[in-house]
Amino acid sequence: MSGNPLLKGLKPTHPGEFLREDVLPALGIPKTEIAKRLGISRAMLYTILDERAPISPAMALRLGKLLGTTAESWLNMQRDYDLRKLEKSMSEELDEIDPVAA
Numbered sequence: 661m662s663g664n665p666l667l668k669g670l671k672p673t674h675p676g677e678f679l680r681e682d683v684l685p686a687l688g689i690p691k692t693e694i695a696k697r698l699g700i701s702r703a704m705l706y707t708i709l710d711e712r713a714p715i716s717p718a719m720a721l722r723l724g725k726l727l728g729t730t731a732e733s734w735l736n737m738q739r740d741y742d743l744r745k746l747e748k749s750m751s752e753e754l755d756e757i758d759p760v761a762a
Contacts, residue, residue, distance in 0.1 A: 672744035674711040675737045683727065684709075698722045714738050 684694060695705040699722065707713040715723070720734035747754070 672741045673737070674741050675715045675734055676708040676711045676713070678737065679723075680709040694726075697726055714742070 684691065687694070689697075691705060691709075692702055695702040698705065698719075700719075704713070708715065708719070715734045715738040717731065717735060720731035720738075723729065723734050724731040
């Protein structure tokens with residue numbers, strides 16, 4: 661994950677932040693209506709938008725259908741977020757691991 665020097669120093673972006681800051685404002689549809697169209701509670705939508713819940717496979721399928729994207733794109737964004745957060749918190753532990761030569 662740390663291979664891209666352009667990402668160094670940037671905080672990882674949670675998919676909920678991307679939805680909250682970019683996608684939903686561009687749609688111009690109230691969040692209550694978005695939740696209804698997704699078939700989830702408004703509280704669940706806000707949990708994702710507040711970055712307190714991850715994008716699950718089921719949610720990725722819902723978002724893909726609603727937005728005309730792929731479930732994989734949402735899952736990849738969540739995976740990248742999770743890995744970057746974990747890599748940072750595990751950095752000392754990972755430094756202790758000696759790689760095996762191929």
